[in-house]
Amino acid sequence: MVTPDLSVAIGSVRLKNPVLTASGTFGYGLEFLPFLDLAQLGGLVTKGLSPRPRKGNPPERIVETPAGMLNAIGLQNVGIDVFLAEKLPALRGHDTVVVANVFGETEAEYVEVCEKLDEAAGVAAIELNVSCPNTEAGGMVFGNDAASLARITRACRRATRLPLWVKLSPNVTDIREIAKAAEAEGADAVSLVNTFVGMAIDVEKRRPVLANVSGGLSGPAIRPLAVWMTWQVRRAVTIPIVGMGGIMTARDAMEFILAGATAVQVGTANFVNPRAAVDVAEGLTAWLKEHNVASVRELVGALASPPTASGCP
Amino acid sequence: MVTPDLSVAIGSVRLKNPVLTASGTFGYGLEFLPFLDLAQLGGLVTKGLSPRPRKGNPPERIVETPAGMLNAIGLQNVGIDVFLAEKLPALRGHDTVVVANVFGETEAEYVEVCEKLDEAAGVAAIELNVSCPNTEAGGMVFGNDAASLARITRACRRATRLPLWVKLSPNVTDIREIAKAAEAEGADAVSLVNTFVGMAIDVEKRRPVLANVSGGLSGPAIRPLAVWMTWQVRRAVTIPIVGMGGIMTARDAMEFILAGATAVQVGTANFVNPRAAVDVAEGLTAWLKEHNVASVRELVGALASPPTASGCP
Amino acid sequence: MASPMVQDFTTPVLRNVDLGRGNWLLEFEAASAAAEMRPAQFFMIGVPGSDVLLRRPFSVCGLPGTFSDGRAGAVQILYRVYGRGTKLLASLGPGAPLHILGPLGHGFTSPQDKNTKIVFVAGGIGCAPFPAFLAELEREGRRATMIYGARSADELPLLDWFRERCDAVVVTTNDGSLGASGLVTGPLEQMLRGAGGEQLHLYVCGPTPMLKAVAKMALATGIACDLALEAPMACGFGVCLGCVVPTHAQPDGPVTFERVCVEGPVMRAERMAW
Amino acid sequence: MASPMVQDFTTPVLRNVDLGRGNWLLEFEAASAAAEMRPAQFFMIGVPGSDVLLRRPFSVCGLPGTFSDGRAGAVQILYRVYGRGTKLLASLGPGAPLHILGPLGHGFTSPQDKNTKIVFVAGGIGCAPFPAFLAELEREGRRATMIYGARSADELPLLDWFRERCDAVVVTTNDGSLGASGLVTGPLEQMLRGAGGEQLHLYVCGPTPMLKAVAKMALATGIACDLALEAPMACGFGVCLGCVVPTHAQPDGPVTFERVCVEGPVMRAERMAW
Ligand SMILES: Cc1cc2nc3c(=O)[nH]c(=O)nc-3n(C[C@H](O)[C@H](O)[C@H](O)COP(=O)(O)OP(=O)(O)OC[C@H]3O[C@@H](n4cnc5c(N)ncnc54)[C@H](O)[C@@H]3O)c2cc1C
Ligand SMILES: Cc1cc2nc3c(=O)[nH]c(=O)nc-3n(C[C@H](O)[C@H](O)[C@H](O)COP(=O)(O)OP(=O)(O)OC[C@H]3O[C@@H](n4cnc5c(N)ncnc54)[C@H](O)[C@@H]3O)c2cc1C
Ligand SMILES: Cc1cc2nc3c(=O)[nH]c(=O)nc-3n(C[C@H](O)[C@H](O)[C@H](O)COP(=O)(O)O)c2cc1C
Ligand SMILES: Cc1cc2nc3c(=O)[nH]c(=O)nc-3n(C[C@H](O)[C@H](O)[C@H](O)COP(=O)(O)O)c2cc1C
Ligand code: FES
Ligand code: FES
DSSP states (O other): OOOOBOOEEETTEEESSSEEEOTTSSTTSGGGTTTOOGGGSSEEEOSOBOSSOBOOOOSOOEEEETTEEEEOOOOOBOOHHHIIIIIHHHHHTSSSOEEEEEOOSSHHHHHHHHHHHHTOTTOOEEEEEOOSEEGGGTTEEGGGSHHHHHHHHHHHHHHOSSOEEEEOOSOSSOHHHHHHHHHHTTOSEEEEOOOEEEEOEETTTTEESSTTSEEEEESGGGHHHHHHHHHHHHTTOOSOEEEESSOOSHHHHHHHHHHTOSEEEEOTHHHHOTTHHHHHHHHHHHHHHHTTOSBGGGGTTOOSSOOOOOOOO | OOOOBOOEEETTEEESSSEEEOTTSSTTSGGGTTTOOGGGSSEEEOSOBOSSOBOOOOSOOEEEETTEEEEOOOOOBOOHHHIIIIIHHHHHTSSSOEEEEEOOSSHHHHHHHHHHHHTOTTOOEEEEEOOSEEGGGTTEEGGGSHHHHHHHHHHHHHHOOSOEEEEOOSOSSOHHHHHHHHHHTTOSEEEEOOOEEEEOEETTTTEESSTTSEEEEESGGGHHHHHHHHHHHHTTOOSOEEEESSOOSHHHHHHHHHHTOSEEEEOTHHHHOTTHHHHHHHHHHHHHHHTTOSBGGGGTTOOSSOOOOOSOO | OOOTTOEEEEEEEEEEEEEETTEEEEEEEOHHHHTTOOTTOEEEEEOTTOSOOSOEEEEOOBOTTSSTTOOTTEEEEEEEOOSHHHHHHHTOOTTOEEEEEEEESBOOOOOSSTTSEEEEEEEGGGGTTHHHHHHHHHHTTOOOEEEEEESSGGGOTTHHHHHHHSSEEEEEETTSSSSEESOTHHHHHHHHHHTTTOOEEEEEESOHHHHHHHHHHHHHHTOEEEEEOOOOOSSSSSSSOOSEEEEOSSTTSOOEEEETTTTOBEEEGGGBOO | OOOTTOEEEEEEEEEEEEEETTEEEEEEEOHHHHTTOOTTOEEEEEOTTOSOOSOEEEEOOBOTTSSTTOOTTEEEEEEEOOSHHHHHHHTOOTTOEEEEEEEESBOOOOOSSTTSEEEEEEEGGGGTTHHHHHHHHHHTTOOOEEEEEESSGGGOTTHHHHHHHSSEEEEEETTSSSSEESOTHHHHHHHHHHTTTOOEEEEEESOHHHHHHHHHHHHHHTOEEEEEOOOOOSSSSSSSOOSEEEEOSSTTSOOEEEETTTTOBEEEGGGBOO
């Protein structure tokens, strides 16, 4: 059999394979040059970028939990200006798709970063991290409410001509409503999921392990929850889905693809194995060969006669 | 040091220790007689009871996932009448606290079961499982919305004089709102959390592993999420909290207690080790001794100077 | 409800023998649990301190006396490396602790009528419950015939052991690498046709599609047929309700869901509502 | 950014020696990674196929030549069994695969001035980076003095090794079971007071409270002090931002958060913004 076709398209963004690296787990990409050729990736998503540099939360920032980890990095990043001046030029030499992850504490901050990215060469798309508290709305998380998500999406949509991916928070009652709001406001794709809010307690010290008290749970523990949300959103919107949450292997990626994701992101796995995303992409090629599938696109949402879930477990 | 005091009270319900067994993981209690003396438990919560027997979902009903399991049993149970006629009398001989877990597809079904339990000797409290779709409201889950939760709590509150524990669904944007609604309608306690909705896909067969497509995730994987919700709810209501989610050991139980739970429930761990709840209770005694704590009540919510969480991870 | 004699104990691995092709024989001490254990009853087996959450079900393969080289008071299970749990088992050396629950469920019972011909139908690793059963039959002075199928010649563990002790072992392989090419249903059909007036009793263990096919033939010809079922299990002692199969608990009654771990794993073919 | 010479490789356990009291010495082949590795640099170590999600950081304890019985091209780490990850490590026998990333971070550098007196201050398992450092100093014809503290006499791994090779080893234990009763800061204070005009350079590794106490004394007396820091780590190569400590990246600048895995683990005492 000829080599299977791994290429996919997220709207106008063409990826040579459906495996990207997730925001906050791949630095600005350059940190991984000792381990892989960035051209082997479907694409990379940068660490979240804000208008000005952020020093992040005090330590402890991370703790391992069963099959997962909590992080409360506090969105430490170099800021959009340093990114554009130092990181992006270095990335341009590499034949890969760069997606800039963006966040802010106010609508104006999101817009500011989107506008600056709009003029930058070498950015293929913007991914909005909406799992942040809106300091102008009493700390309500932008992405935890359809109306608020619609507002921020609309503002960013106006601020840039770049393809816009809205990265959904899973800490909501009905993620379909949020996804629909993103679609209605012109998002080109939704990516899901961001981390689940969690907490670990050091029982000897009788205090939270993390200085921030809560953190975001990622890793294999959340995979069944993320796969379910992917499957739900697939039935709610028609724009492409970029799925993630606990992907460690090609088999895991296949769960998301069959559930309806056109592409996937590998996050926590990069910490454990810096080549994880490449290994997943190569594993997908092997899987397609073995199963005689010509293109990964045939598998997107290809669950055999998916019945309807009845609800109560 | 003298033996530490493990007794706690959930409103008017006195427990000799703070460790109960969780609904759906301990049958009707009698199944565990080969392994333990029910009098060693703080209490037991029955399998969810409905007005009429339910045969549940077709197989496959369970699948193991990283540090957890998904179940879609479909609330198979003998029905309230058989429970009252056959199971409850057999439980009465045992010196333990029996909490009856109740669910329905309509408000009337909840009320019917609560009324029948009200007259039954040997039931210490009712726990409402509100993680079920309301067939009269388009399948919306009773407990996923504060107004709907308030309605069902109010109806059950009128139907019984027994202490009422409302068991919260974690699949919500802000569990504090739901807990407050339960408190406002006269719930004596909230128990949390029920399972998180998830899905596993058999990639070789290209179909969901579970016949029901989705299932509820339980086990260690969800512990950080459940501890966080316990901590949040502790700050939102004044009624006692019964905490659960992935408790395997006394250390795990301590996380919930320090986060603000007055008692805990052990669920999935019962499958792995039928004596798990007793082991947790004994482990708590040992922990208190070792740390020279006279009563477990001193530890409820006793996080050292808990700071406030800032939100964005 | 779990039988009152079920025991939950920790015991070290005595032997863990690689039989090749992913098949292993694990031996551990279980004298007290084995005392009243029946063939095709099973254990839930876990590894303390491991990160595999749930224990895994395995039929008892050898009870004390089944295998001549078995240690006194020891039992054996035969297992195939499949996923995480069985991979972990295969990594254990002598002395490693096992977390054992058993005996569980209902096992095989031999036919009352001493003249009934006993036929084992096994698919691959589904041969696991038959050594203990054969040893019991031998003690009663009875014999058995076996139809033993697998995908290929590789996947027939203990074949020589059965060949030495059964009246006959008819082998089938999907790829024709040993014995008749095809499924166990081929030789079984011949046997049923050639049975004449002889009473037969089938004991069947293997993959579910095989069980279904054999059950269908048995029902069509009115032959007694006991199936040793498989299902994913969380607890093994009747409380999670995870392991159910559709059955007619009452003949011609409505479809019910019964637990493989308590009402099974051995069930009559006519009980199934597949 | 990770140094370009960092390597990610799988290599078998050569030896995993139980030193007693929960301390172990693990040896594996890492000739190519070791070639440019400095004392107090570290490896991230994982066990392929295990359920411990993240790799764990361990200082290199022995580089080729450090221990006379070390195999050619092999390195050693000294570790204490603490939680899941280290328990898993302790269960491994020769031949078991390790997933190794390294060398990582910045290690110790010896003082330019050959007359500077080198003092190791170690707390318990914090002695781990000193053997490789001592061996390097010896090759340069230099010597070291050690202050080695722990809670009790049990928790002083490799004490005899250090005693044979250091100019002096001053032992302290919290419970007085060996050496001076109390903390390392007691003998250290005496040493600083008795130093006269002699230049000292402290190299410190141990629990964070000890690092803080020693750093404070060094800053107060203006003595050079390098700290080998610890922090929980997810990646070890600079991308998760999980391992930061508060520092003054610029002297008298604002407090910044720097990564122990890249900017550390060895940092100057004056850099810390504790
Ligand atoms: C009563 C009984 C007796 C048995 N006796 C024996 C015996 O004697 N010998 C023997 O070898 N076996 C026996 N089995 C089967 C044995 O229990 C299984 O092979 C074993 O549990 C497999 O465990 P594992 O961890 O290796 O595989 P797992 O990795 O747990 O896989 C087990 C099952 O889970 C499914 N699964 C898990 N996660 C996913 C996912 N995310 N997506 C899709 N599928 C998933 C797999 O499809 C597979 O069917 C018996 C089973 C029963 C019920
Ligand atoms: C640069 C560096 C070098 C090191 N060198 C060495 C060395 O040479 N030798 C050595 O022995 N050690 C060394 N360490 C320390 C070593 O890395 C740790 O001891 C090891 O990671 C412990 O892993 P573990 O899995 O055994 O423990 P874990 O179980 O992972 O515990 C690790 C930490 O996580 C915390 N934790 C995890 N989960 C929870 C929870 N739910 N609640 C509360 N707390 C929790 C614990 O408090 C503990 O601090 C070094 C560390 C660093 C950073
Ligand atoms: C340490 C860490 C930092 C993260 N930082 C960001 C971030 O800056 N922006 C963002 O949108 N998501 C961030 N994430 C979330 C991941 O991109 C991803 O959504 C999540 O981790 C789930 O995928 P995983 O289970 O494969 O890690 C971060 C995750 C981790 C673990
Ligand atoms: C197999 C299974 C069946 C369950 N059935 C019920 C039920 O009938 N009613 C209910 O309120 N919760 C039910 N639960 C949820 C548990 O009571 C508990 O809330 C959840 O499993 C989290 O705790 P754990 O992680 O300790 O298992 C069930 C859980 C499992 C695993
Ligand atoms: S395995 Fe739990 S009821 Fe059968
Ligand atoms: S451990 Fe990841 S940045 Fe240091």
